[in-house]
Amino acid sequence: MSENKQSPQSQQQPQPISEFKSTSGFKRIFSAFFYSAEGFKSAWKNEHAFRQELMIVIPGIIVALLLPVSALQKLMLIAVLIWIIIIELINSAIEAVVDRVSLERNPLSKNAKDFGSAAVLLTCVLAVATWAVILYPVLTQA
Numbered sequence: 001m002s003e004n005k006q007s008p009q010s011q012q013q014p015q016p017i018s019e020f021k022s023t024s025g026f027k028r029i030f031s032a033f034f035y036s037a038e039g040f041k042s043a044w045k046n047e048h049a050f051r052q053e054l055m056i057v058i059p060g061i062i063v064a065l066l067l068p069v070s071a072l073q074k075l076m077l078i079a080v081l082i083w084i085i086i087i088e089l090i091n092s093a094i095e096a097v098v099d100r101v102s103l104e105r106n107p108l109s110k111n112a113k114d115f116g117s118a119a120v121l122l123t124c125v126l127a128v129a130t131w132a133v134i135l136y137p138v139l140t141q142a
Contacts, residue, residue, distance in 0.1 A: 039089065047092045049120070050085070057081040073134050080127040087123045091116035 043050040064077035094116040098109045 050088050053084050053088055057085055080130045084123050084127055087119050091120050
C-alpha cells in the first residue's frame with residue numbers, strides 16, 4: 001500500500017496578507033501616486049545624499065536637454081541621472097529597513113548598507129562614463 005505523501009510546498013501555510021496591502025484597480029493607482037509623493041517628501045527631508053544627488057541631477061537634466069546631441073543621446077544622459085536617484089531611493093529603503101530591525105552593529109546589517117552604497121557608486125560611475133562617451137565627440141568638435 002503506497003502512502004499519499006504531500007510535498008513540503010503543499011504542506012506550507014498560506015502567506016499572511018498585510019493589512020497595509022492596498023486594493024486593486026484605480027484606487028490602488030491613485031493611492032500609489034500619493035505613497036510615492038510621500039516617499040519623495042521623506043527622502044528630501046531625511047536623506048542628505050538624496051538632496052545632494054538631486055542638486056546635481058536637476059541641473060544635469062537641464063544641461064542634457066540643451067546639448068547639441070540626438071534625442072536618443074539626450075534620453076541616455078537623462079536616464080543615467082534618473083538611475084542615480086532610483087538607486088539612492090532603494091539604498092535609503094534598505095537602510096531604513098535595517099535600522100528598523102535593529103540599531104545594533106551587526107556584520108549583516110553593515111553588508112546590506114554597504115551593498116546599497118556600492119550600487120549607488122556604480123550608478124554614479126555609469127552616469128559619468130555615459131556623459132563622457134556622449135560628450136567627448138561634442139567637445140572635441142568645437
